[in-house]
Amino acid sequence: MQPRRQKRLFAILLVIGLLTGAVAAMLYALQQNIDLFYTPSQLVDGLGKDKIKPQVGQRLRIGGMVVAGSVKRDPESLKVSFDLVDTGPLVTVIYEGILPDLFREGQGIVAQGVLQDATTIKASEVLAKHDEEYMPPEVAEALKGIKHVPPSQQQPASGSY
Template sequence: MNPRRKKRLLAVVAIIFGVGATIGLVLYALQENINLFYTPSELVDGKGPNKEKPHIGQKLRIGGMVVPGSVVRDESSLKVSFKLIDTGPMVTINYQGILPDLFREGQGIVAQGVLVNANEIDAFEVLAKHDEEYMPAEVAEAVKGIKHEKPTYNLESGN
């Protein structure tokens, strides 16, 4: 093989190796940032035909309805815990921070966080719907058929 062909071959091999390494590093970096959407039933029972469940420590998004009477606030901090439901089992969401103004019991929400155990999530973001008509498509599909009563408020006591 003459030196010119040898240089060309080495250049092509180096380019292919560089492109392959770049693609591999990009895919590895993106793997950490993928947030899959689950409903409470999919989280507990498994998702898809193989009933695959997320692993502990996995980042994910979960959507459903806040169970009335399940919101527990810590008196000394901004910690809040509440339960989320769709058509099946309940999942506990733990969140530290200020909840959206539109957050309330009996409302559809989407939370992003990390799976702590089979039915508990430490959320770092909680999103509430912006009006009575809007609900994220994934949540609307998940909660079809749920009969829900709106929470009642006592205007005289402020609750």
């Protein structure tokens, strides 16, 4: 092979290698910034037909309705915990900070944070719905026609004993 062709081949291989490295670095960086959206049911039961559940330590967003009577505040700090619900299971959100002004029980919210265990999220951010008309499309679809009845008010199934 002629020296001129060797230089061209080396230059082309170098450019391809640098582009591959740049794309790999971008994908790795984006992977750590992806926050998947879940509802409480999807978090507990799994997502999709394969019922894939998030792993402990994974960053995610969760949206649902704040269960009435579930908000617990620590009198010594800004720590707050509350339960979220959509169609069934409850998920507990733990947050340390000042909640949005529009946050209240029975309100639709979206929390961003890290999964602590199967039903607990340690939130770094809590967003409350800003008016009566708007709700994120994913939350609106998941909550369509759903009303949560607290366990204390549920009727026992007949013949279950």
